[in-house]
Each structure stands twice: as structure tokens, then as C-alpha cells.
Amino acid sequence: MSVGPEQLLRQALQYQSPPQVEMGFIDNVVKAAAHRRRRRVVLSTAAVLVGGLTAAVGLTDFGSDGVSALDGPADVIPWVPAAAPVHESAQDASPQSPTIRYSACTSQQLKARAGGLGVGVGQVTRRIILTNVSTNPCSLAGFPTMTARGASGSDVPLSVSRDHDDHGLVSPANIEPGENAELVLTTPYACEVGSADVTELALSVSSSTSVPVTLPSAFPLRAGCGVGASSFGTQAPVRAPSRLSGLRGDITFPDSVTGKGSAQFTVTLSNPTGSDVDLAQDCPSYEEFLVPASSHVSTNSHAYYLNCAAGSRIPAGGSLTFAIQVPVPDAVGEAKFGWILRGSHIRLGGVTTIQ
Amino acid sequence: MDGAERSAFEQFAHIRLDALLRFGLALTGDPVLATDLVQEALVRTAMRWSRVAKDGDPYSYVRRTMVNTRISWWRRLRNERLVERVPDRAVSTESHDPMLWDAIRSLPSRQRAVVALRFYEDLSEEQTARVLGCTVGTVKSQQSRAIAKLRRVLTKEWETT
Numbered sequence: 001m002s003v004g005p006e007q008l009l010r011q012a013l014q015y016q017s018p019p020q021v022e023m024g025f026i027d028n029v030v031k032a033a034a035h036r037r038r039r040r041v042v043l044s045t046a047a048v049l050v051g052g053l054t055a056a057v058g059l060t061d062f063g064s065d066g067v068s069a070l071d072g073p074a075d076v077i078p079w080v081p082a083a084a085p086v087h088e089s090a091q092d093a094s095p096q097s098p099t100i101r102y103s104a105c106t107s108q109q110l111k112a113r114a115g116g117l118g119v120g121v122g123q124v125t126r127r128i129i130l131t132n133v134s135t136n137p138c139s140l141a142g143f144p145t146m147t148a149r150g151a152s153g154s155d156v157p158l159s160v161s162r163d164h165d166d167h168g169l170v171s172p173a174n175i176e177p178g179e180n181a182e183l184v185l186t187t188p189y190a191c192e193v194g195s196a197d198v199t200e201l202a203l204s205v206s207s208s209t210s211v212p213v214t215l216p217s218a219f220p221l222r223a224g225c226g227v228g229a230s231s232f233g234t235q236a237p238v239r240a241p242s243r244l245s246g247l248r249g250d251i252t253f254p255d256s257v258t259g260k261g262s263a264q265f266t267v268t269l270s271n272p273t274g275s276d277v278d279l280a281q282d283c284p285s286y287e288e289f290l291v292p293a294s295s296h297v298s299t300n301s302h303a304y305y306l307n308c309a310a311g312s313r314i315p316a317g318g319s320l321t322f323a324i325q326v327p328v329p330d331a332v333g334e335a336k337f338g339w340i341l342r343g344s345h346i347r348l349g350g351v352t353t354i355q
Numbered sequence: 356m357d358g359a360e361r362s363a364f365e366q367f368a369h370i371r372l373d374a375l376l377r378f379g380l381a382l383t384g385d386p387v388l389a390t391d392l393v394q395e396a397l398v399r400t401a402m403r404w405s406r407v408a409k410d411g412d413p414y415s416y417v418r419r420t421m422v423n424t425r426i427s428w429w430r431r432l433r434n435e436r437l438v439e440r441v442p443d444r445a446v447s448t449e450s451h452d453p454m455l456w457d458a459i460r461s462l463p464s465r466q467r468a469v470v471a472l473r474f475y476e477d478l479s480e481e482q483t484a485r486v487l488g489c490t491v492g493t494v495k496s497q498q499s500r501a502i503a504k505l506r507r508v509l510t511k512e513w514e515t516t
Contacts (some may be wrong), residue, residue, distance in 0.1 A: 006502060008455055009474040018376035019386030021393075026368045029394060030361060033401035333460070334388070351388060 077311040079323045084285035084303040101174040105138035107209035114215045126185045128213055132175040140181050140232035141172035148198040156198050159226040169233025186228035198223045242343045246273040249346035253337055256353040262325040270319035283308035287340045292331040356404055364404045367413055368397055381471035384460035396420040419486050422468050458508040466501035469494055
């Protein structure tokens with residue numbers, strides 16, 4: 001007896017493993033929502049002060065049906081093919097790792113607590129926060145060793161391996177009084193049944209001293225398959241804001257584009273800050289791409305400078321709209337597009353259809 | 356969102372994440388797009404969490420948002436950069452039945468939405484119509500076209516293998 005498409009569909013869809021998401025997925029969702037709410041407030045205020053057009057930028061649910069790429073504001077700055085280097089300059093390279101500046105922390109100097117849980121690719125992560133509660137700075141370097149106890153108070157054998165992912169931390173950790181160091185513990189997802197649940201850890205911070213950490217009993221460390229431990233570190237410093245860091249961006253990209261040519265779209269850069277942003281001096285560049293969503297083949301991204309000759313200044317509370325072009329690959333179907341203004345927080349993108 | 360609301364949202368998202376990702380996969384046929392779609396829908400839900408939670412059915416709200424969302428923002432609050440390379444598909448979509456997934460991906464987005472709601476979420480035709488904001492007749496015709504196309508594609512594939 002043959003199986004119809006309906007049954008195949010049910011089987012394929014309902015027994016499908018979910019796509020894997022990166023660590024901190026939900027945390028990032030919450031942060032993104034908070035960021036957008038703040039942005040709305042800023043732009044709503046701008047609406048009152050500047051007028052409706054500026055305010056519409058950023059609140060538009062771009063990509064809605066029927067929106068043409070060129071349906072933006074009338075004063076669109078034309079695109080110019082001024083190619084920029086594909087790779088960014090060394091100024092964006094990661095800063096050098098710090099060195100150990102202070103003597104090693106002792107257990108008396110530190111207080112440890114459980115930080116946030118994260119869900120990663122087949123892994124659960126747990127941050128451990130260590131606060132320097134003394135009046136002197138101290139340093140933590142290298143990987144921790146630890147012993148564990150379960151809810152019953154009995155020792156739990158623990159196999160700890162070194163996790164060389166930095167998890168966004170900079171090592172070693174030089175901790176001023178009152179500041180924090182962190183480390184990240186990682187356990188596999190699929191190791192729950194029969195696993196030893198750890199509710200208390202003793203972290204060795206030097207050869208002879210250790211710091212106790214109590215884990216929430218509702219979310220113990222499931223340690224039966226071993227634990228990965230990152231090195232001690234501190235949160236990577238936030239880079240100094242650039243002149244572009246206050247800008248906001250919006251993109252209007254057509255729902256569908258025709259293959260083999262160039263797709264035209266617009267990017268509106270708005271300036272909710274209180275001072276003008278000068279583009280003429282050191283004209284900013286951007287990266288862009290349009291690639292088939294189902295493609296395994298890497299395609300080049302492209303980099304160009306903005307047309308700063310035509311749009312040299314974004315006034316405080318104002319905006320500029322640039323026409324942009326991107327080559328359309330020789331393909332059909334859904335595709336991802338992306339646009340990044342270098343030196344800013346602006347990363348725009350979405351999905352379109354190549355016809 | 357205050358601390359209690361944030362905690363409730365995070366709990367909801369943790370519990371429903373796998374189901375939403377599966378639904379996203381059914382809607383898009385692509386794990387990367389599915390992840391983007393879920394992220395976008397959850398962000399929109401988080402922004403309106405007090406009202407959504409008060410209405411009592413946040414899962415339906417997210418699902419409806421996913422269906423209606425055409426554009427996903429990138430993970431712009433992270434430090435990671437957009438790359439031109441589309442990550443390889445997760446093994447999961449290819450290992451089950453690559454022909455079927457290719458066929459699902461080849462469906463127009465509206466038909467994929469009907470397929471996802473009817474065959475993954477097991478919604479009735481009436482419920483599907485409510486989510487999509489269309490008539491039951493449209494759901495029936497979209498489903499019929501989708502099934503016909505899948506039957507054609509799969510029959511052709513089977514004949515050539």
C-alpha cells in the first residue's frame with residue numbers, strides 16, 4: 001500500500017528534530033525586545049519634534065507586501081559603485097589579551113554565585129559569577145578544578161574538561177574590588193536520565209583554597225556526562241562608541257527580485273542623537289550580500305562606500321535615505337539579504353524571493 | 356517588562372522553544388530561516404508580553420506572528436557579524452527525507468504555511484483559516500494545490516531513483 005503525501009508530511013514534520021540555536025538565544029530575544037522598545041520611544045519623541053517622516057523611519061514593518069524598493073522618501077541619495085575593501089581594517093581586530101596584573105585571588109577574597117542559564121548547540125551552559133569582596137584587587141587565571149555535591153549532601157564524582165571557547169570572556173581576569181570574574185560550565189543536553197545532579201560546587205581558585213557555589217535546586221548541574229569548564233575571565237569591554245554608533249537604520253527591500261541583475265533597495269540612516277553626524281570626512285563603508293537561502297555555496301559579499309558626496313551630513317534628529325544596489329545571484333527561490341554599516345551597530349537583513 | 360514578567364516570558368520561551376523551532380522549520384523548510392523567524396516572533400511577543408500573557412494564549416500569538424512575519428531581523432544585538440555564507444543546513448532536515456524536504460521548500464510560502472498548520476500543528480481547516488486570516492475555502496484550495504504538487508514532485512523523484 002502506498003503512502004500519500006499527507007502521511008509523509010505528518011511524519012516528516014512531527015518527528016523532525018528542531019533546528020539548533022546558539023547559546024543565549026532567549027536572553028538575546030529579551031535584550032532585542034528591550035532595545036526595540038527604547039528605540040520606539042526615541043523615534044516617537046523625534047516624531048513630535050521633527051515631523052512625521054523622520055518618525056516613520058524605524059517604526060515601519062519593512063518588507064510588507066507590495067512595498068517597492070524605491071517607494072521611500074522622495075530625496076533618495078543615488079547609489080555610486082565606489083568599491084571599498086572587503087575586509088575591515090585592523091582597528092576592528094580584537095584587543096590584545098590582558099596580562100595577569102595582580103596576585104592570585106584567595107578564597108577569602110571571593111564570593112561565588114550561580115549566574116544565568118543558557119541553551120546552546122546541544123549544550124546547556126551555566127555562568128558562575130565570582131565577586132571580589134575584598135579591598136584589594138586580585139587575578140584569576142587558567143581553568144578551575146572543582147568538586148561537587150548533590151542535593152543529599154553526598155559527593156558527586158565530576159569529570160571536568162577544559163572548554164576552550166571563550167564564551168565572550170577575556171582571560172585572565174584582573175578583578176578590582178567589588179567587580180566580577182566569570183566562568184562558564186557546559187553540560188550536554190542529552191544527559192539527563194540517570195545523571196548526577198549537582199547543587200553545590202567547590203571551585204578551586206588556587207592550590208589550597210576553594211570557593212563554594214550553590215546552584216538553584218530547580219536547575220542543578222546535570223553532571224553525569226561530564227562538565228566543560230571555561231577559563232576564568234571578565235566580560236569583554238565595550239568598545240568606545242564611534243561617531244556612527246548612535247545611528248539607527250532601516251531597510252526597504254523588495255519582496256521579490258529578478259535573477260541575474262541587480263536588486264535595488266534603500267537604507268535610511270536616522271540620527272536620534274542631539275548632534276549632527278558628519279559623513280564627508282572619512283566616508284563610511286558598508287557590506288552587503290544576497291544569497292540563496294538553500295545554497296551551500298559561499299558567495300562573495302560586496303563592500304562599497306556610501307555616496308557621501310551627495311549625502312554628507314545627517315542632522316541631529318534627521319535622516320538620510322540612500323539607494324543601494326546588490327548583485328542578484330543566478331538562482332531561484334528564497335534568499336537572504338544583509339546590509340551592515342561598518343563602525344556602527346546597524347545590521348539589517350531579511351528574506352526575499354529571487355524569481 | 357519587569358523582573359516577574361521577564362521571568363515568565365523566559366519560562367514560556369524555554370518550554371515552547373523546540374516546538375516553535377519545529378514549526379518554523381515546517382514554515383520555511385530551512386533551519387536557519389526557521390531560527391531567524393522564531394527569534395523575530397519571540398522578540399515581537401516579548402515587546403507586548405503583558406498584553407499577550409493577559410490574553411492567556413501566548414503560544415498561539417507567537418505562532419500567528421511567525422506566520423505573518425515576512426521579514427526577520429538579524430541577530431543585531433550580538434557582537435557576531437553577518438556573513439555571506441549561509442550555514443550548512445542542520446543534518447536533521449536532510450537525514451529524514453531529503454526529497455520530501457526539497458519538495459516542501461519548493462512550495463510557495465502560503466502553501467507551506469497551510470501545510471505547517473494542518474500537518475504539523477494539526478489545526479483544523481477553520482483554525483488554519485483564522486490564523487492565516489483567510490477563508491476556509493482558501494485553506495482548502497491552498498492545501499489541495501500543495502498536496503498535488505508534493506505528489507507530483509515525489510512521484511517524479513521516486514521514478515527517477
